[in-house]
Amino acid sequence: MRLPLMGPPVTVERGTFWWVRAALAALGVAALGYAIFGFLANVPLLQLIGVAAWLAAALVVHDGVLVPLTTLAGGGLSRLTYGLRPVQQGIVRGALLVGAVVTLLAAPLIRAQQVLQPSGPGSGANDTVLRGDYAQALGIFWLVLVVVAAGVMTAVGLYTRRSSVRKTRP
Secondary structure (H helix, E strand, C coil), X not given: CCCCXXXXXXXXXXXXXXXXHHHHHHHHHHHHHHHHHHHHHHCCHHHHHHHHHHHHHHHHHHHHHHHHHHHHHHHHHHHHCCCCCHHHHHHXXXXXXXXXXXXXXXXXXXXXXXXXXXXXXXXXXXXXXXCCCHHHHHHHHHHHHHHHHHHHHHHHHHHHHHHHCCCCCC
């Protein structure tokens, strides 16, 4: 199936919205240029090389690790949710995406808590840094996420099942 190309209408009129978009685009390009100039002017050459190496490593990790893993996970998820309706599959995918993002945000905190707060007497742990049990909170979050997603999937399944039943009375 070929997708239609969305282009401007044949008669392009430069109204208010066109000028607002053009002004915002110009402002964005100017801000980007200012940021790049400031970065290049204030960062030493050795750090610029380090930033370039970090960006190259991030590209390799993204394209070499993350993309294949998410492709495999998507294929496995398609097999796992084969009998579900598309809306229910979307709920499962959305819940897993939210869970993955929250886990990625919590993982550095959990690791930092393990490194910065050793347990035991005389450890000199600072109780004011990284308070709370992040691992337990992450586990509770996943439990709530699974329960809510299962509830929404059940409700959607019941609703679509009820709405698909046809009445035979005239």
